[in-house]
Amino acid sequence: MALRKVIRKPNGLVFNYHRIAMVKIDTNQQCTILVESYLNEEGRELEKAYAAGNIVGEITLPYTLCNYISTDYDANMNIRNAYEWLKIQPEYVGAEDI
Structure with a gap:
């Protein structure tokens, strides 16, 4: 699962x-x-193909920007709930599930 939305970062x-x-x-x-x-x-x-061993040799991995986001405690948080939570955050509103 992932989200598609064009976002210009700082x-x-x-x-x-x-x-x-x-x-x-x-x-x-x-x-x-x-x-x-x-x-x-x-x-x-x-990145997935390289991790699976489908690409041999050295490659340049894609550029990624990592963002750690902290939110209130939720005992029911899991990957699906995290995606739903993320989609209501201002930067990701309107993002498409892919």
């Missing part, structure tokens, strides 16, 4: 593929969500 780069790479729950304290943003979906596909 560094001036435009990203259109965003995935949640981690959900961490600190019991009774907070939830932390790691969002990795890619310039495009092809970058993520390259």
Whole structure:
């Protein structure tokens, strides 16, 4: 699962593929969500192919921008709920599930 939305980040780069790479729950304290943003979906596909061993040799991995977002504690937080939460955050409103 991932989200598609064109977002210009403060560094001036435009990203259109965003995935949640981690959900961490600190019991009774907070939830932390790691969002990795890619310039495009092809970058993520390259990364997956390399990790699966389908590409031999050295490659240049795609540029990603990582953003750790902390939110209130939610005992029911999981990857699906994290995506739903992310889609109501101002930067991601209107994002398309892919």
